[in-house]
Amino acid sequence: MSRGSRGAGARDPGSNRILEVMAVLLLGIATVGSAWCGYQATRWNGEEGRRARAASDAQVEGARLFALGTQILAYDSNMIAQYATAVTEDNGELQKFIRSTLVRAEFLPTFDAWEADVKAGQTPVPLFEDEEYLAEQFGGFRATQVLSVDEQAAGLEASENTDAYVLTTLILASALFFAGVTTSFRVRFARIVLLAGSTLLIAYAASRLAELAVV
Numbered sequence: 001m002s003r004g005s006r007g008a009g010a011r012d013p014g015s016n017r018i019l020e021v022m023a024v025l026l027l028g029i030a031t032v033g034s035a036w037c038g039y040q041a042t043r044w045n046g047e048e049g050r051r052a053r054a055a056s057d058a059q060v061e062g063a064r065l066f067a068l069g070t071q072i073l074a075y076d077s078n079m080i081a082q083y084a085t086a087v088t089e090d091n092g093e094l095q096k097f098i099r100s101t102l103v104r105a106e107f108l109p110t111f112d113a114w115e116a117d118v119k120a121g122q123t124p125v126p127l128f129e130d131e132e133y134l135a136e137q138f139g140g141f142r143a144t145q146v147l148s149v150d151e152q153a154a155g156l157e158a159s160e161n162t163d164a165y166v167l168t169t170l171i172l173a174s175a176l177f178f179a180g181v182t183t184s185f186r187v188r189f190a191r192i193v194l195l196a197g198s199t200l201l202i203a204y205a206a207s208r209l210a211e212l213a214v215v
Contacts, residue, residue, distance in 0.1 A: 015188065016188070019182065019188070019191050019192070019195065020182075020183070022195050023179050023180075023182045023183070023191075023195060023198075026175065026179040026195065026198045026199060026202060027176060027179045027180060029202055030172045030173075030175040030176040030179060030198070030201075030202055031176065033168075033172045033202065033205060033206075033209070034169050034172040034173060034176065036209075037165045037166075037168045037169040037172060037205075037209070038165075038169055040161075040165045040212070040214065040215065041162050041165035041166050041169065043215045044158050044159075044161040044162040044165060044215055045158075045162045047154075047155075047158040047215050048155050048158035048159045048162060051151045051152070051154045051155030051158055052151075052152075052155045054147075054151040055147075055148045055151035055152045055155060058144045058145075058147040058148035058151060059144070059148050061144045062141050062144035062145050062148060065138070065140040065141040065144060066138065066141040069137040069138045069140075069141055072104075072137050073127060073128075073134075073137055075104070076103075076104065076107050076110075076111075076127060077127055079098060079102055079103050079104075079107070079111070080111070080114060080127070082094075082098055082102075083095060083098045083099070083103075083111075083115075084118075086098060087118070099111070106136075110127075110130070110132075110133050157213075158215075161212060161213055161215075164208065164212055165212065167208075168205050168208050168209060168212070171201055171204060171205045171208070172201070172202065172205050174201050175197075175198045175199075175201035175202045175205065176198075178194045178195070178197045178198035178201065179194070179195065179198040181194060182194045182195055
């Protein structure tokens with residue numbers, strides 16, 4: 001055997017050893033990355049569920065507050081109508097009774113403003129058009145609507161993050177496959193190609209992870 005052949009043969013074990021070390025390193029990185037992505041996907045999936053429940057709760061609460069506000073509006077409108085009838089009939093006792101007993105304490109400032117407009121010969125603003133009054137009665141409902149929309153948007157974002165982590169997990173799984181099958185090939189070029197493919201996939205997955213939110 002020539003000296004050159006012996007030298008080439010001596011270099012082969014070392015080169016193969018380097019490729020094996022690289023394969024083990026890539027396997028470790030891909031395994032840890034896959035585990036991390038799976039963990040984050042689970043967390044984001046839970047966050048999506050939590051946001052969906054919060055949005056649903058806000059909608060239910062909004063419906064309750066809207067119904068309550070509508071009932072209060074109807075009641076206050078009825079009190080004004082009855083009081084106007086008492087004024088028309090010049091029934092002072094009934095006016096006093098409605099004001100002191102039937103009118104809600106929270107509604108008295110609006111009621112007083114309405115009565116002052118009538119006495120001044122001005123047309124009072126209808127309750128359905130009184131923005132300050134409507135804000136008082138339906139403010140809670142409007143707040144729950146905004147909260148519901150915000151929670152739905154956050155849930156959608158959480159869903160997108162879940163999908164992104166799942167896709168990244170699949171990319172890292174492919175990298176694991178390429179790095180894992182290198183030992184099945186005796187041809188060094190094939191091993192190098194597989195390791196290069198695994199390296200590129202891990203690099204691409206790392207670039208995606210750098211842009212993904214963490215929960």
